Amino acid sequence: MGGRLWDSFIAxxxxxxxxxxxxxxxxxxxxxxxIFQLTLFGFIDQTVSNLPTVVVDQDGTRYAxxxxxxxxxxxxxxxxx
Numbered sequence: 904m905g906g907r908l909w910d911s912f913i914a915x916x917x918x919x920x921x922x923x924x925x926x927x928x929x930x931x932x933x934x935x936x937x938i939f940q941l942t943l944f945g946f947i948d949q950t951v952s953n954l955p956t957v958v959v960d961q962d963g964t965r966y967a968x969x970x971x972x973x974x975x976x977x978x979x980x981x982x983x984x
Contacts, residue, residue, distance in 0.1 A: 956980040 923929050956974075960967050974980045
């Protein structure tokens with residue numbers, strides 16, 4: 904059964920490749936959209952900071968406090984207890 908599925912995939916892939924070669928506009932779009940996305944998202948600052956976060960510390964140990972201190976030190980989370 905795996906062979907038939909793979910053969911079907913290859914046949915559809917080849918058919919779509921022929922259609923894209925015939926239609927130049929589709930070929931241009933298929934190449935330009937990823938380049939545009941790489942350019943656009945490359946310049947956007949995707950750094951997350953001061954994300955409001957609630958921590959319920961039911962442990963109350965030194966290790967739990969150290970973990971919260973380490974999370975605060977990243978400046979990614981704004982921890983509210």
